[in-house]
Every structure is written in structure tokens, then in C-alpha cells.
Amino acid sequence: MLDQYSLSLPGAVYSGKGALGRIRDITEGKYRKAAVFTDKGVEQAGLLARPMEQLREAGVDTVVITDLPAEPNCDEAQGIVERFLQTEADIIVAVGGGSVMDVAKLASITADTSLTVRELLENPGLGRKSVPTMMIPTTAGTGSEATMNSIVAVPEKQLKVGIVNREMIPDFVILDGSLLKNLPKKIAASTGIDAMAHAVECFTSNKANPFSNLFAKEAARLIFQNIEAACEDPDAEEAKTNMLIAAFYAGVAISASGTTAVHALSYPLGGKYHIPHGVSNAMLLLPVMRFNQSACGKEFAELFDEVTKEGSQALKMTEEEKGEKLLARMEEIIRRLEIPSSLSDFGIGAEELEDLVKAGLDVKRLLNNNKKEITYEDARRLYLEIMKEPSQGITDGKGKGEK
Ligand SMILES: NC(=O)c1ccc[n+]([C@@H]2O[C@H](COP(=O)([O-])OP(=O)(O)OC[C@H]3O[C@@H](n4cnc5c(N)ncnc54)[C@H](O)[C@@H]3O)[C@@H](O)[C@H]2O)c1
Ligand SMILES: [Zn+2]
Structure with a gap:
């Protein structure tokens, strides 16, 4: 057992029936444009419709990046980070499992620097949060919505590596069980x-x-x-x-x-x-x-x-x-x-x-x-x-x- 210990928690966590309905309150009047990160499986399961509707009702513009890879390697994650940089969004909304949430976290701490994901692997502490994140997990799950970790594969090492930085702890988390209805x-x-x-x-x-x-x-x-x-x-x-x-x-x-x-x-x-x-x-x-x-x-x-x-x-x-x-x-x-x-x-x-x-x-x-x-x-x-x-x-x- 450790002698000294600490607890790090996301800024706000919403759960229970209809928790997705909180997206509007969280974003209305506070954010201009959301970059919505997701993957094909989640999109095809029809899970984007309700978050998108909430963002629309809140008057927040959206740009959706739908082709996040499953269990990404560091270069694939870098590709998504670069696309995010073009969006000029001021909040990232991740709808998906650990694969989607982990890349969202990396984007949130590299956006205002020239840091790459490979540089973060060498020096995780250099990342600084400049864009807040909202995590909407659709698997239960990795718990990535709570952690300060992002896990990427490193092809030449044939290993997965965890990048750990407290700045990656998400700002908003929505735990809505209805998203798991048709999870295979x-x-x-x-x-x-x-x-x-x-x-x-x-x-x-x-x-x-x-x-x-x-x-x-x-x-x-x-x-x-x-x-x-x-x-x-x-x-x-x-x-x-x-x-x-x-x-x-x-x-x-x-x-x-x-x-x-x-x-x-x-x-x-x-x-x-x-x-x-x-x-x-x-x-x-x-x-x-x-x-x-x-x-x-x-x-x-x-x-x-x-x-x-x-x-x-x-x-x-x-x-x-x-x-x-x-x-x-x-x-x-x-x-x-x-x-x-x-x-x-x-x-x-x-x-x-x-x-x-x-x-x-x-x-x-x-x-x-x-x-x-x-x-x-x-x-x-x-x-x-x-x-x-x-x-x-x-x-x-x-x-x-x-x-
Ligand atoms: N950051 C952390 O703390 C942490 C912890 C554990 C694991 N991880 C990482 O998370 C990744 C794995 O994430 P995962 O296990 O959530 O899987 P995943 O995100 O790779 O998703 C698996 C598949 O399920 C589909 N899917 C997800 N939700 C669905 C839904 N509700 N309905 C239908 N299809 C759905 C996706 O499209 C995808 O094809 C790995 O890269 C792992 O290393 C991170
Ligand atoms: Zn795990």
C-alpha cells in the first residue's frame, strides 16, 4: 500500500436516464465549435444522432471526424491530431470506446504546441491542455473517460505504450446506458x-x-x-x-x-x-x-x-x-x-x-x-x-x- 496517494477526477460527470440531454446545458453559450471524434462502428450504430442534435440545439457548430482507427498506433493518432488542428474547434466531443477517447485526449494536449504524438511518447509531461474534452463512452469499458492515460501502439516496438499526463483527465463525462443498447x-x-x-x-x-x-x-x-x-x-x-x-x-x-x-x-x-x-x-x-x-x-x-x-x-x-x-x-x-x-x-x-x-x-x-x-x-x-x-x-x- 502506498504511503502517499492522490485522487484525480474529471471536472464533471453526468449519468442516469437521459444523461445525454446534458450536452446542451454544458455547451450552450460556452463553446463555439465542437470537433466530434468517433469511428465507423459507432457512427453506423446510429449513436451520433442524439449528441449532434444536442449540440445543434445549443447553437454549437460541429465538425465530425468519423474515421478514427481501432486501437490506433502513434502515427495514426498523429494523423487525426493534424486533422483536428484544421478544425479550429474549441471543444472536443469524443463519442466511442477507448480507441476514440484516447486520441481525443492526445489532441487536447497537443493542439497549441508543435508537439507530436511520438514526442509525447518520449516526454509525456510536455503536453498542455488547451482544448477541453467531453467524453461519451459507448463501451463499458476502458475507463479512459476517467484516466490520465492514452494508449497507442508503437509499430517498431510491437508494443502498446501508455502515455500518462494529468492534463489528459477529461473535463466532462457523460455516462448514458442507452448508448450500449446494441453493443454487440x-x-x-x-x-x-x-x-x-x-x-x-x-x-x-x-x-x-x-x-x-x-x-x-x-x-x-x-x-x-x-x-x-x-x-x-x-x-x-x-x-x-x-x-x-x-x-x-x-x-x-x-x-x-x-x-x-x-x-x-x-x-x-x-x-x-x-x-x-x-x-x-x-x-x-x-x-x-x-x-x-x-x-x-x-x-x-x-x-x-x-x-x-x-x-x-x-x-x-x-x-x-x-x-x-x-x-x-x-x-x-x-x-x-x-x-x-x-x-x-x-x-x-x-x-x-x-x-x-x-x-x-x-x-x-x-x-x-x-x-x-x-x-x-x-x-x-x-x-x-x-x-x-x-x-x-x-x-x-x-x-x-x-x-
Ligand atoms: N486510456 C485508458 O485509460 C485506457 C484503458 C484501457 C484501454 N485503453 C485503450 O482503449 C482501446 C480499446 O477501447 P475499447 O475496448 O473501448 O474498444 P474500441 O474503442 O476499439 O471499440 C471496439 C469496437 O466497438 C465498436 N463500438 C463501440 N461502441 C459501440 C456501440 N455502442 N455499439 C456498437 N459498436 C460499438 C467500435 O466501432 C469498434 O469497432 C485500446 O487501444 C486500449 O489500449 C485505454
Ligand atoms: Zn485495460
Whole structure:
């Protein structure tokens, strides 16, 4: 546990039924022109109409950039930043998942400087916020709407790298569960497990502290209790809103604490093989937490008390039994959501093992947060474990090489 800690929060967060309706109050008379960042999937899902209508009613001009790439690399992000510079907008409104929000954050701290994204990678602290951001997440999710991080792939390193700068903390956040109504189950599941990983990793991190624990515990409770309904039932708006709130809380926990070995070992899987962020974390979450069990017994038992409804039964259980039950419940959820669980689903075999281990062990910023040290042999064993048999979730081969 850290001796000193701090809490950083976005300027204002709006949630609940009809939260999108707040866009007008926030912007009317205050902003002249909004650059709306989004991607094709979000646009095709029809999710831009309501934010655009609100901005129109507020008398704010708009320019829409619709082709943000999924899980961008640093050069792709730079391309979007340059297009943003032409817009002369005085607010950025990001409607989308982590991919869209992360690029919006980079644009907001490079707009009044000649800084490039590559320069930020070298020197993240140089960025200064000059354009406010409004984040409207459509996945639940990365929690990017709460964090000071932006994650980009660096092609020559075949890794994903987090750019961290407090100036990137968003100004306005809108958490409206109705945006998740038609989120495909596959995406809802993997992004939801990403949020679960954020909560569990932050709670068991060497950087955990009273501030992060408050948010991580409540995020975990909401996720364990809502993720299945939110993924499986398009009409479960309350469960979806709870997942959005949970993903946001888990993002707050990331800023106060930090993720650990799940995210560290997952970075090369995204950077080199383009496995979606949520999927690679879902593959690693259980193996890493089982590995961590001997060092995180107390934390697992505490989380178990928080997330399950065992009531008086729990009084009779030992710390170890609680940890076992927590991990069993985690496994049940991951299986039920049918997320690919093996690297062989993506055509990645043992010939890649050495490169993976080397790249994973390089993510020291996050590995240092893990309670139990991960040696070369440990990393090798963990990657081998997720290379095993193809997952039960994928039966039609569509997972191969997908992005
Ligand atoms: N900044 C942070 O703190 C942070 C934390 C974790 C992850 N990330 C990064 O976020 C990125 C991943 O973001 P993500 O998991 O949200 O996925 P994403 O933003 O890449 O979106 C995945 C797909 O879902 C589609 N989509 C999104 N919302 C939809 C909706 N409501 N209905 C239909 N389709 C929808 C998108 O069009 C896209 O094709 C990665 O680059 C990851 O590294 C950032
Ligand atoms: Zn994540």
C-alpha cells in the first residue's frame, strides 16, 4: 500500500436516464465549435444522432471526424491530431470506446504546441491542455473517460505504450446506458472483462491505497453483479448503466493506483498481434490472478465479501476459500461470455513464445505494481498457459487474426 496517494477526477460527470440531454446545458453559450471524434462502428450504430442534435440545439457548430482507427498506433493518432488542428474547434466531443477517447485526449494536449504524438511518447509531461474534452463512452469499458492515460501502439516496438499526463483527465463525462443498447455481445463481453481487470488489478496493486480501493471495490461489485445481464440482454439498460459507472470507477482507480501483470503481459498481444485489448486481458486475467493468489489472499477475500452475495455463509469461510470462490466466479463469468481464451484462436503458437516473454517483461511500469514478482520463467509459463487448447467460445474460426 502506498504511503502517499492522490485522487484525480474529471471536472464533471453526468449519468442516469437521459444523461445525454446534458450536452446542451454544458455547451450552450460556452463553446463555439465542437470537433466530434468517433469511428465507423459507432457512427453506423446510429449513436451520433442524439449528441449532434444536442449540440445543434445549443447553437454549437460541429465538425465530425468519423474515421478514427481501432486501437490506433502513434502515427495514426498523429494523423487525426493534424486533422483536428484544421478544425479550429474549441471543444472536443469524443463519442466511442477507448480507441476514440484516447486520441481525443492526445489532441487536447497537443493542439497549441508543435508537439507530436511520438514526442509525447518520449516526454509525456510536455503536453498542455488547451482544448477541453467531453467524453461519451459507448463501451463499458476502458475507463479512459476517467484516466490520465492514452494508449497507442508503437509499430517498431510491437508494443502498446501508455502515455500518462494529468492534463489528459477529461473535463466532462457523460455516462448514458442507452448508448450500449446494441453493443454487440462479443464487444460488450471483452470490454466488460477489461473493466473487471482494471478493478481487480488496481485493488491488488502495490500502488493500492484508500482512494483507489474505494473505487476499485465498488467497480468490482457492480461488474460481478451486472456484466452477464448487460452483455446478454439488449434491454437491460440498468445493468448497462451500472457497467458504465463501474468502468468509470475502475478508470478512477487506475489513476489513483495502477494496473499490474495482466495489462503488462497483454500489451505485446495488442501491439504485435492486434488482439483487441479486452480480449487479451480476458485471456490473462485468470492465469495471472491464480499466479498472484499466494500474495493476494487478503485482497481476494475482501473482494469476495464485496462482490458475492454469500451473506452468513461467508462468515464460516477461510481467507483461502474466499479467494478460491472469487476466482471460480471470475472463471464462470469469462466462460459464460464466450470470449476467446487461447492464443491459438489467433494463430499464435509456441514459435512466438520467446518474443512475447521478452516484450511482456519490458512493461516494467506495470510489472512493478504486481504484488508477486514475475520472473522470466513465470512469464513463459503464463504465456504457455494461454497457448493451450482453443477456447470453447470460438467454434467457427472467426477469431483467427481478427482485430
Ligand atoms: N486510456 C485508458 O485509460 C485506457 C484503458 C484501457 C484501454 N485503453 C485503450 O482503449 C482501446 C480499446 O477501447 P475499447 O475496448 O473501448 O474498444 P474500441 O474503442 O476499439 O471499440 C471496439 C469496437 O466497438 C465498436 N463500438 C463501440 N461502441 C459501440 C456501440 N455502442 N455499439 C456498437 N459498436 C460499438 C467500435 O466501432 C469498434 O469497432 C485500446 O487501444 C486500449 O489500449 C485505454
Ligand atoms: Zn485495460
